[in-house]
Amino acid sequence: MKKISLTLTSLALALTAGTAIANCDPGERVVKFSHVTGGTTHPKVVAANSLAERVNTEMNGKLCVEVFPNSTLFGDSKELEALLLGDVQLLAPSLSKFGSYTPKYGVFDLPFIFKDMDHAIRFTKTEEGKDLLLAMDDYAGFVGLGYWMSGMKYFSAGKELIVPSDAEGLKFRVQTSDVSKQMISAMGASPQAMAFSEVYGALQTGVVDGQENTWSNIYTKKFYEVQDSTTETNHQLLAYLFMTSSEFLASLSSADRAQFIQIADEVTQAANLNVKVAEAANRANILKAGGKINSLTPAQRQQWVDTMSPVWKQFEKDIGKDLIQAAAGA
Ligand code: SIN
Numbered sequence: 130m131k132k133i134s135l136t137l138t139s140l141a142l143a144l145t146a147g148t149a150i151a152n153c154d155p156g157e158r159v160v161k162f163s164h165v166t167g168g169t170t171h172p173k174v175v176a177a178n179s180l181a182e183r184v185n186t187e188m189n190g191k192l193c194v195e196v197f198p199n200s201t202l203f204g205d206s207k208e209l210e211a212l213l214l215g216d217v218q219l220l221a222p223s224l225s226k227f228g229s230y231t232p233k234y235g236v237f238d239l240p241f242i243f244k245d246m247d248h249a250i251r252f253t254k255t256e257e258g259k260d261l262l263l264a265m266d267d268y269a270g271f272v273g274l275g276y277w278m279s280g281m282k283y284f285s286a287g288k289e290l291i292v293p294s295d296a297e298g299l300k301f302r303v304q305t306s307d308v309s310k311q312m313i314s315a316m317g318a319s320p321q322a323m324a325f326s327e328v329y330g331a332l333q334t335g336v337v338d339g340q341e342n343t344w345s346n347i348y349t350k351k352f353y354e355v356q357d358s359t360t361e362t363n364h365q366l367l368a369y370l371f372m373t374s375s376e377f378l379a380s381l382s383s384a385d386r387a388q389f390i391q392i393a394d395e396v397t398q399a400a401n402l403n404v405k406v407a408e409a410a411n412r413a414n415i416l417k418a419g420g421k422i423n424s425l426t427p428a429q430r431q432q433w434v435d436t437m438s439p440v441w442k443q444f445e446k447d448i449g450k451d452l453i454q455a456a457a458g459a
Contacts, residue, residue, distance in 0.1 A: 153193035160184070160194045160377075162219035163208055165325045167199040168349030170414070172407045173221055173369060174198055176277055176400035180219075183392050191385055194219070205305075205324040213270060218377045221277055221369040225306035230271070231264045232447035236456050238308035239444065240364050240437035243456070246278050249366050250401055252459035257452055262370075270375045274390070275397030279343050279367040280408040285352055285359040286339030287332075292429055293317070293436040299338040302328050309341075309365070311440045325350075332356060343367050348411040353420030360423040362433050371397060 153159050162181065166173045181194040197203075203211045205226060211217045224237045236242070243249040252258045253276040262273030284290050286299055297317035303309040305322045313320035321337050325346075331337045332355040340352060341364070347353055371393065378386055416422060425433075445453060 153195065154190070157190060157193040160192050160219060161202065161217040162194055162196045162221075163202040163211065163217045164196070164198055164221050165200045165205060165208075166346065166349065168345075170407060170411055171345045171349045172279055172400060172404045173277060174349075175403065175407065176371075176396060177219075177221065179399065180393065180396045183396060184389065187392060188385065188388060192389065200324070200326040204326050209271070212372070212374050215374070215376065219371075219373055221371045223279070223304055224276075224368050224370055225304040225309060227265065227370070228305055228307055230269050232307075232444070233261055233264045233449070233452065234370075235306070235308045235444050235448045236261075236452050237366055237368055238306050238312075239441050239448075239453065239456075240308075240312050241434050242441070242453070243281075243366050245363075246281065246366070246401075246405060248459060249368060250276075250278060252456045253368075255455060255459055257455040258459070261452075266375060271370075271372055272375050272378060273370045273372050274393045275371045276401075277369040277371050277397060278401050278404045279369060280345055280404065281363045282341045282343055282365040282367050283347070283359050284339060284341050284362050284364070285347060285356040287335075288338075288357050289423060290339070290358075290360045290362075291423060291425065292432045296339070300336075302331055302337045302340040308440060308444055311443055312365070312437050315437055315440055328352065329355065341365065344408045344412040344415060347420070348414045348418070351418075353415050353418065356420075358421035358423050359415070361425055362430070364433055364437060 162177055164173055164177055168174060177196045177198070181196050184192050184194045203217060208217065208220050208222060212220055224234045227234045265271040286296065288295065290296055293316045299318045300321055301313045301318050302323050303313060303320045310320040310322070323331060328340055329350055329352060332340060332352060339356065342352065347359055353359065381389060441453065
């Protein structure tokens, strides 16, 4: 990779979009990493750029990773298909977006199953958690390289939400997750699945009234600008499957594959160590930018738990009772 040959325009674009622009040399194999998040402080942006920086330095002359953030190459609906077609080699989609490939990842979406991100990280290190990395390998050729935590999720809406009955009758944008859809229905609200890139516009124009996301997504996508407030429900995890295809891995020499996997593993560990700090910083950024955050008393929070937890039962068969117990008890 040539180190310094950015034009002013590409540099400006890179800084605004959080892109790690690589200038690949002719002999290097270009590895495209597409994702949907933006800004410069988002945990996924930081981790993807760090992966690119490390591969491009340590595997210089062999692999050259180019990162395309903010749905600039592929959005939610196309990225998995693009990976299978070989149009991109690395992705980090939310675990909530794999419903058409496996019901197992629904375990990560069950409301209130994880007390916090440390609990979720503990689960990903259990045998059950590690096995799930390859849940789609057999039939889809997708290979999980690691779990990247993003944060716990919070509800925002065009009106203040303090107890679940405040959400009754509202429309909430959700990811393409059956668990999330049922969870919203349990609140007496309507779920509407939509791509991440469309959420700001949908909130602004009133196509939906609210959404659920992490501090980092709410800040970097400016959702707080078009919502009354965000409530600290802490109800669900958002985490990513940092992934590639078995075809890409098989195409590397065994030495290159081992080096790439080693870097991927170290970047994953570092990303998960830094995520709590990034989330706290983006929570503070929302307040600094004028966004409003509602805290809950334990009794108010308990109402959210009581309303949404019955959803577990509906997915026990698809996800598996043992897997749910392993995650809850990790
Ligand atoms: C992401 O963080 O990758 C997107 C999350 C969403 O679709 O809400």
